[in-house]
Amino acid sequence: MLNFIAAIGKRVLSTLSQIGGIFILLKATLFWVFIGPFIKKPISYRNIFQQMVFEGVNSLLIVFFVTFFTGIVLAMQSAYQLAQLGAEMYVASLVAVAMAREMGPVLAALVVAGRVGAAITAELGSMQVTEQVEALQTQALNPVRFLVVPRFIALMVMLPCLTILGVFAGMVGGYLMGVFSIGINSGVYIDITFKFLALKDIYTGLIKSVSFAMIIALIGCYMGLNAKGGAEGVGRATTVSVVTSFIMIILADCVLTGIFFFSQM
Amino acid sequence: MENREVVIEVKDLVKSFNGRVILNGINLKVYKGETLVIMGGSGCGKSTLLRNMIGTHRPDSGSIFIKGNDITKLNESEFDKIRKIYGMVFQDAALYDSMNVEENISLVLCEHTKLDPDIISIMVKMKLELVGLRGFEKFMPSQLSGGMRRRVGIARALAMDPELVFYDEPTAGLDPIIAGVIDKLILDLSKKLQITSVVVTHDMKSVFAIADRVVMLYDGKIIAEGEMSEIKNSEDPRIKQFITGSPEGPIQFLQSGDGYLDELTK
Amino acid sequence: MKIAQKQNNDITIFDINGDIDINSSPDMREVFENIANAKTMKVVVNLSGVSYVDSSGLATLVEMLKKTRSYGGKLRLANLAPKVKSLFEITKLEKLFDIFDTEEEAGANF
Numbered sequence: 001m002l003n004f005i006a007a008i009g010k011r012v013l014s015t016l017s018q019i020g021g022i023f024i025l026l027k028a029t030l031f032w033v034f035i036g037p038f039i040k041k042p043i044s045y046r047n048i049f050q051q052m053v054f055e056g057v058n059s060l061l062i063v064f065f066v067t068f069f070t071g072i073v074l075a076m077q078s079a080y081q082l083a084q085l086g087a088e089m090y091v092a093s094l095v096a097v098a099m100a101r102e103m104g105p106v107l108a109a110l111v112v113a114g115r116v117g118a119a120i121t122a123e124l125g126s127m128q129v130t131e132q133v134e135a136l137q138t139q140a141l142n143p144v145r146f147l148v149v150p151r152f153i154a155l156m157v158m159l160p161c162l163t164i165l166g167v168f169a170g171m172v173g174g175y176l177m178g179v180f181s182i183g184i185n186s187g188v189y190i191d192i193t194f195k196f197l198a199l200k201d202i203y204t205g206l207i208k209s210v211s212f213a214m215i216i217a218l219i220g221c222y223m224g225l226n227a228k229g230g231a232e233g234v235g236r237a238t239t240v241s242v243v244t245s246f247i248m249i250i251l252a253d254c255v256l257t258g259i260f261f262f263s264q265m
Numbered sequence: 266m267e268n269r270e271v272v273i274e275v276k277d278l279v280k281s282f283n284g285r286v287i288l289n290g291i292n293l294k295v296y297k298g299e300t301l302v303i304m305g306g307s308g309c310g311k312s313t314l315l316r317n318m319i320g321t322h323r324p325d326s327g328s329i330f331i332k333g334n335d336i337t338k339l340n341e342s343e344f345d346k347i348r349k350i351y352g353m354v355f356q357d358a359a360l361y362d363s364m365n366v367e368e369n370i371s372l373v374l375c376e377h378t379k380l381d382p383d384i385i386s387i388m389v390k391m392k393l394e395l396v397g398l399r400g401f402e403k404f405m406p407s408q409l410s411g412g413m414r415r416r417v418g419i420a421r422a423l424a425m426d427p428e429l430v431f432y433d434e435p436t437a438g439l440d441p442i443i444a445g446v447i448d449k450l451i452l453d454l455s456k457k458l459q460i461t462s463v464v465v466t467h468d469m470k471s472v473f474a475i476a477d478r479v480v481m482l483y484d485g486k487i488i489a490e491g492e493m494s495e496i497k498n499s500e501d502p503r504i505k506q507f508i509t510g511s512p513e514g515p516i517q518f519l520q521s522g523d524g525y526l527d528e529l530t531k
Numbered sequence: 532m533k534i535a536q537k538q539n540n541d542i543t544i545f546d547i548n549g550d551i552d553i554n555s556s557p558d559m560r561e562v563f564e565n566i567a568n569a570k571t572m573k574v575v576v577n578l579s580g581v582s583y584v585d586s587s588g589l590a591t592l593v594e595m596l597k598k599t600r601s602y603g604g605k606l607r608l609a610n611l612a613p614k615v616k617s618l619f620e621i622t623k624l625e626k627l628f629d630i631f632d633t634e635e636e637a638g639a640n641f
Binding site for chain 1: 316319320321341344345346348349351352353355356357359360361362372373376377
Binding site for chain 2: 552553556557560585586587589590591593594617621622623
């Protein structure tokens with residue numbers, strides 16, 4: 001029994017120290033994004049650009065696929081419900097609002113967490129265990145400035161872009177389903193879509209995706225930089241990074257949705 | 266001897282990990298221009314000592330002076346200034362995977378100096394010539410053999426013309442000929458460029474080839490320190506055992522005794 | 532590091548004083564660039580006041596040599612301190628440059 005409590009205590013302590021570590025990393029990252037460039041040479045744009053291509057452009061297709069088919073599925077499922085009220089045409093607004101507020105940001109973030117977050121942890125993790133991070137330190141090159149900041153900035157820019165694409169792809173999927181299979185008039189579908197889709201739906205979605213980008217980049221980098229124990233350790237860190245990102249994304253989504261739509265703001 | 270300029274001075278250094286004391290009161294001096302070898306068996310704390318000297322580990326107590334600055338008391342940005350006067354060669358070179366040989370060497374120059382890219386590219390060629398790898402600028406680290414990676418690592422450490430270079434097990438895992446090449450390179454650099462070198466190794470052949478002075482570490486303490494010849498003729502059985510590589514002697518690696526039978530039948 | 536420039540007939544002479552290192556070599560390069568842009572044919576660099584040249588300094592001299600050669604000009608070095616001379620030998624650059632013991636020797640027979 002005592003062992004059991006001790007094990008829980010150990011677990012809690014290590015989780016707390018990880019959370020602390022992530023906040024320290026956030027502080028250091030923000031320092032090098034906003035204050036660092038005025039003291040030292042700015043981060044190389046080439047580096048950020050490379051990361052943008054890897055993180056963003058190469059994720060285009062998979063984000064498109066996932067959101068496009070989610071749009072179709074949303075249309076089918078809601079059509080079944082709405083048909084009982086005789087209100088099939090509201091499929092349009094339901095798909096649009098659901099995609100913009102919820103499905104677009106979350107799905108894009110989950111895809112990117114799986115693809116990019118894992119890659120960030122694996123890359124930084126293998127740099128850590130092969131002493132490359134230490135080598136950077138001995139050359140007076142700050143690892144946060146050099147490794148974390150480009151990935152952080154690139155993801156903060158690219159994930160919202162991917163989200164916009166995802167929202168659009170989902171709406172296209174819903175439109176195709178609604179017009180060609182459910183039989184809603186094309187003009188009516190588009191009309192209803194834009195009648196119900198408010199600006200707030202879009203910008204809350206984008207705020208969400210920026211926060212998700214922070215979560216993915218920070219957790220990915222933190223787990224990578226703290227990987228220990230050779231190739232096996234890197235593998236373990238990658239798994240932990242993806243799982244933690246998934247949980248944190250859903251948790252953050254829940255909190256942000258509450259703040260945006262269920263509080264007196 | 267004593268009036269030579271001291272480059273590094275370690276005073277009463279103590280470091281422990283998870284309650285286990287790795288370094289237990291280390292005192293040593295490194296003089297300008299010499300090659301000091303820190304030798305000892307696996308797990309004796311020599312790598313930890315090196316990592317304290319380069320500042321990637323911070324000691325529990327004690328101090329380390331590099332050119333008169335106590336690096337244990339410096340903050341990161343003050344320490345960065347010290348970092349520019351030394352170079353570090355890592356055990357498996359630790360080249361940056363995503364960059365080619367030229368970028369590996371020039372990175373620190375691009376980041377810390379105002380030198381023109383043309384000048385930097387000439388400098389990279391000169392550094393590669395020093396380690397005998399001219400023409401390999403565009404190779405990626407994964408395309409190089411172990412010995413070549415090690416030499417690029419040395420060229421990278423020399424990028425800023427350091428007066429002090431640390432080597433971590435520079436010959437570990439290399440065949441005897443390549444190991445000899447690396448030894449000769451370390452020797453050449455320290456003699457020609459008057460670089461002060463601190464080498465951590467357990468390769469006795471390498472120790473005999475390059476050392477001016479030797480420090481032997483055992484169980485977190487320095488058990489011998491002196492000129493190469495003194496160490497060679499030492500009467501200390503522990504040093505004799507280490508030099509000859511004998512399994513029998515005061516340094517025990519095998520668990521033996523009656524405990525075994527008790528443990529089996531417990 | 533200080534650089535003084537003087538003219539002896541058609542020969543441009545630079546007197547360099549102080550260490551040539553990573554901090555000062557960009558200044559030296561700037562001075563040299565003007566010379567190369569003006570396509571000065573005969574250049575002598577007097578290193579008598581220099582006790583240390585690091586690799587960025589050597590690289591700057593090499594680049595200067597490359598530039599003067601490109602338009603058919605000549606660059607000569609004079610008055611190297613023993614320590615500096617040995618640096619040129621270690622880096623195998625002593626064969627690349629025309630090195631003279633004194634400024635007068637360097638100025639003769641251009």
